[in-house]
Amino acid sequence: MMITHFPAYLLLITSSLAAAQQQEANPAAPYVQSQLNICAECHGVDGISTNPEIPIIAGLAKKTLQRALFAFQADKRPNLTAQGHAIQAHLLQGNSDLRQREKIQQLSRYYAALGFTPAEQTQAFKQLTPQQMEKGKALHQTYCARCHKKQGRIDNNGVGILAGQWLPYLRHSMSDFQTNKREMPQKMVKRLTAMNEAELDDINAGVKEMDWLELLLLYYAAQAKMPNLSP
């Protein structure tokens, strides 16, 4: 009896210790504390989403988090309708007399201080052939690496994290960009257009390959846990 109960008891102590340490490292302001369970409903505990359509937000740059939250509030970035409203409502509610701006800043500060944990992708990116991996790398370097540094693994200057972010979410992000539902940075538009033109040339020349954007996103998924951090 004692023995069977012991491990569970230990586990409880260990996990509450870990939680306490996390708290110490990144103490949540009272307002943030009041929102954590709400955010967790969709973005997972500590911002590590387990839903492939919903982004992991832990460890994104403060700049990225803030820009997204301001954009949702201003209705400048789509969200699944009901969910978008939910977020706005949650930002407004709570017995706190903080201003919106302050709420957004506090939430962003909190999630930015947590570590990014790559998604457990279930997709077939592992089936990329070595040639496809090479192609993905080359496309990344030519068209995306200037801003999405280290194979998309770091959120440099508010560009988000691509390597290890959920693939289905990244696919719908790209589709929102391309259908103007979400504003794409002008210089990213240019690079993407250049890539589309080069791809068209290839298609016209009869070189048949996987869709380049899809190849790139699969490439990023495959980079998440790779130790090599060259640019």
Ligand code: HEC
């Ligand atoms: C009802 C579900 C839901 C809730 C609750 C929710 N979110 Fe989200 N969140 C989403 C979805 C879905 C997206 C993806 C939107 C898109 O399609 O671009 C998102 C996107 C985001 C992003 C953008 C991430 C990026 O990579 O650009 C941030 C930041 C964010 N949420 C923060 C929060 C915070 C903070 C809370 C709690 C106050 C919260 N969310 C609550 C569903 C939710």
Ligand code: HEC
């Ligand atoms: C000139 C800089 C620049 C280049 C080049 C660039 N991006 Fe971006 N990218 C950004 C910025 C800035 C954001 C954040 C935009 C925002 O959230 O409003 C972004 C966001 C993204 C996102 C959404 C991430 C998220 O969390 O929602 C994806 C996906 C993406 N880029 C893919 C690419 C791909 C693929 C390429 C190459 C074809 C590329 N980008 C080239 C600057 C760039």
